Amino acid sequence: MAAPAPAAASSATPGRDxxxxxxxxxxxxxxxxxxxxxxxxxxxxxxxxxxxPGLLRLAWxxxxxxxxxxxxxxxxxxxxxxxxxxxxxxxVAGALTAVLSEGPTPDRLREALPALLIVIxxxxxxxxxxxxxxxxxxxxxxxxxxxxxxxxxxxATRTSVMSFDDPxxxxxxxxxxxxxxxxxxxxxxxxxxxTSGVQMVAAGGVLTALxxxxxxxxxxxxxxxxxxSARSARLAYLSWLGRIRQVRRQxxxxxxxxxxxxxxxxxxxxxNRFLLDEYEYLARDIEAEQIRVGRGQAKYRLTxxxxxxxxxxxxxxxxxxxLNAEIMPLAAAGTAVLAIRTGRGALSTALTSLNSAYENFLxxxxxxxxxxxxxxxxPVTRAGSAPAEPAVIRVEDATYTYPQTDTxxxxxxxxxxxxxxxVAFVGANGSGKSTLAKVLAGLYEPDSxxxxxxxxxxxxxxxxxxxxxIGLIPQQYTQWPMSARMNIAVGEISRLWAEGPDSVIxxxxxxxxxxxxxxxxxxxxxxxxxxxxxxxxxxxxxWQRIACARAVYRDAPVLIADEPSAALDxxxxxxxxxxxxxxxxxxxxxxxxxxxxxxxxxDRIYVLDEGRVVDEGTHPELMERPGIYRDLFxxxxxxxxxxxxxxxxxxxx
Numbered sequence: 001m002a003a004p005a006p007a008a009a010s011s012a013t014p015g016r017d018x019x020x021x022x023x024x025x026x027x028x029x030x031x032x033x034x035x036x037x038x039x040x041x042x043x044x045x046x047x048x049x050x051x052x053p054g055l056l057r058l059a060w061x062x063x064x065x066x067x068x069x070x071x072x073x074x075x076x077x078x079x080x081x082x083x084x085x086x087x088x089x090x091x092v093a094g095a096l097t098a099v100l101s102e103g104p105t106p107d108r109l110r111e112a113l114p115a116l117l118i119v120i121x122x123x124x125x126x127x128x129x130x131x132x133x134x135x136x137x138x139x140x141x142x143x144x145x146x147x148x149x150x151x152x153x154x155x156a157t158r159t160s161v162m163s164f165d166d167p168x169x170x171x172x173x174x175x176x177x178x179x180x181x182x183x184x185x186x187x188x189x190x191x192x193x194x195t196s197g198v199q200m201v202a203a204g205g206v207l208t209a210l211x212x213x214x215x216x217x218x219x220x221x222x223x224x225x226x227x228x229s230a231r232s233a234r235l236a237y238l239s240w241l242g243r244i245r246q247v248r249r250q251x252x253x254x255x256x257x258x259x260x261x262x263x264x265x266x267x268x269x270x271x272n273r274f275l276l277d278e279y280e281y282l283a284r285d286i287e288a289e290q291i292r293v294g295r296g297q298a299k300y301r302l303t304x305x306x307x308x309x310x311x312x313x314x315x316x317x318x319x320x321x322x323l324n325a326e327i328m329p330l331a332a333a334g335t336a337v338l339a340i341r342t343g344r345g346a347l348s349t350a351l352t353s354l355n356s357a358y359e360n361f362l363x364x365x366x367x368x369x370x371x372x373x374x375x376x377x378x379p380v381t382r383a384g385s386a387p388a389e390p391a392v393i394r395v396e397d398a399t400y401t402y403p404q405t406d407t408x409x410x411x412x413x414x415x416x417x418x419x420x421x422x423v424a425f426v427g428a429n430g431s432g433k434s435t436l437a438k439v440l441a442g443l444y445e446p447d448s449x450x451x452x453x454x455x456x457x458x459x460x461x462x463x464x465x466x467x468x469x470i471g472l473i474p475q476q477y478t479q480w481p482m483s484a485r486m487n488i489a490v491g492e493i494s495r496l497w498a499e500g501p502d503s504v505i506x507x508x509x510x511x512x513x514x515x516x517x518x519x520x521x522x523x524x525x526x527x528x529x530x531x532x533x534x535x536x537x538x539x540x541x542x543w544q545r546i547a548c549a550r551a552v553y554r555d556a557p558v559l560i561a562d563e564p565s566a567a568l569d570x571x572x573x574x575x576x577x578x579x580x581x582x583x584x585x586x587x588x589x590x591x592x593x594x595x596x597x598x599x600x601x602x603d604r605i606y607v608l609d610e611g612r613v614v615d616e617g618t619h620p621e622l623m624e625r626p627g628i629y630r631d632l633f634x635x636x637x638x639x640x641x642x643x644x645x646x647x648x649x650x651x652x653x
Contacts, residue, residue: 059190066143082198088122166403179367189357196350203343221311226351228304233359398449424599427608442466471556477547481529491554507553
């Protein structure tokens with residue numbers, strides 16, 4: 001069963017969906033939500049009944065974990081409130097019997113007074129218990145939110161880096177974040193179902209005592225409303241699943257239209273109208289779908305209320321017939337009316353809460369499904385440990401393919417790094433340099449081949465032990481919304497706590513980041529969270545110095561620098577490469593850069609092209625023979641010195 005298409009999709013301009021290159025909705029490769037088709041077919045009323053025990057069990061387990069003592073107290077108070085409810089209804093019957101009996105009015109009132117006092121006392125107690133239970137219930141929401149979201153974030157930060165190259169996994173993560181917030185509502189709804197259940201037992205017991213036929217008639221008058229609510233929830237859920245990708249696309253557009261980093265380009269290229277049109281196109285599509293869902297829900301509710309009204313009329317007709325046949329006394333009939341109102345209200349609340357709980361259960365199931373998937377993607381903790389000071393790091397015959405792609409990014413690659421050497425990867429964009437660096441660092445597991453440190457296969461060691469021995473200057477570094485000091489120390493937080501706040505200063509000096517930090521208003525304690533008014537902004541080159549200091553502070557035996565000087569000026573770039581050469585004396589250093597003048601002194605250079613190592617050697621060796629390296633180096637050198645153009649000389653000859 002295919003996911004329902006949005007109502008307005010048929011009117012879309014041909015090819016319009018390809019404009020922003022987010023993928024066509026009819027492409028099975030991008031229909032990440034297709035796995036939900038089976039779930040959709042199971043969201044009927046009968047399915048709700050079958051899955052009700054599991055739903056309530058899940059809700060109670062969440063509440064139990066969030067606030068165990070509070071849950072015990074809440075259940076106890078709700079049961080006590082139900083008992084008081086039943087006592088109050090029976091007291092009403094006693095009071096009406098006394099008032100409607102024969103004799104002088106004062107005598108009848110005196111006779112009814114004890115029962116009336118019980119009714120009043122029951123009402124006061126119910127109110128007090130309601131206030132206490134509401135207070136207890138209010139504790140669950142925030143605590144369930146905390147438990148659910150902390151679990152999600154924990155797994156999101158521990159799953160393999162490869163997972164985030166899988167668009168389906170990322171789409172499911174978006175759904176899981178929405179589902180995580182449903183846990184709170186699920187618990188609240190389950191509490192309401194339990195409360196209403198207690199009230200129904202109380203009212204049902206009283207009705208059964210008055211006449212057995214009243215209880216099934218009362219239930220029949222509520223079920224149509226429950227059916228309508230369940231169908232409405234199913235319709236909303238199907239629509240939500242079908243719009244996950246559209247909503248995500250809309251969010252990405254909104255983010256880019258309001259992001260500081262995009263502001264200059266939007267204005268320079270006059271993109272505001274184009275982006276706004278694309279956003280409105282999606283917004284209108286979603287709006288049409290929401291209207292369609294609203295109309296469908298209105299039809300279900302109208303049908304349910306109509307049938308429920310007829311059934312309720314049958315309840316009161318039966319009550320009149322019982323009175324007319326003198327089967328039920330007038331006092332009992334009055335009590336029955338109150339019990340019917342109480343039971344109907346409780347049953348209606350129960351069905352509404354149950355429907356809401358089931359809807360939130362479906363959303364929360366997205367969270368649980370993603371969590372189960374994420375657990376499988378967390379690297380397995382192994383007993384072995386990577387060598388503390390690896391002398392030889394080798395990638396042998398490695399092949400790697402990104403998720404949902406057909407062409408391998410690496411084809412049978414073999415490279416070697418040694419301690420005390422600087423090894424460089426060079427090649428055109430997309431040649432596989434950064435991918436190979438991630439394989440070498442243990443962030444990516446190759447499809448075939450192996451990565452060894454001093455002969456130890458990384459496939460058999462704890463991934464955390466590998467990462468703890470690597471200092472990384474990534475191509476896209478993170479600008480953490482923290483102080484300058486913490487932005488350096490995130491490379492080794494435990495060291496900061498152990499050695500003190502000034503331990504970051506040597507790393508800052510080594511990378512010239514201290515020149516940037518000393519000019520900040522509060523030095524190392526200046527906030528670099530530019531999103532806030534107290535935050536200080538840095539240029540790209542200044543941030544890159546911070547990122548380099550972060551890797552140096554880690555003081556790891558392996559250093560991977562992926563385009564570390566892209567935003568640096570010439571003087572800072574030269575100082576950085578001098579530092580990298582110094583660090584290479586007692587470390588294994590991998591340098592990835594397009595600035596080929598900076599790799600001339602590298603101990604070994606690997607040239608990559610389309611995921612393969614096509615050449616290797618020192619700079620003089622590579623310059624002696626024709627190939628990609630010599631062509632690229634000569635092309636770059638021509639911009640700095642007057643060199644003849646080999647191509648032009650050939651044409652002239």
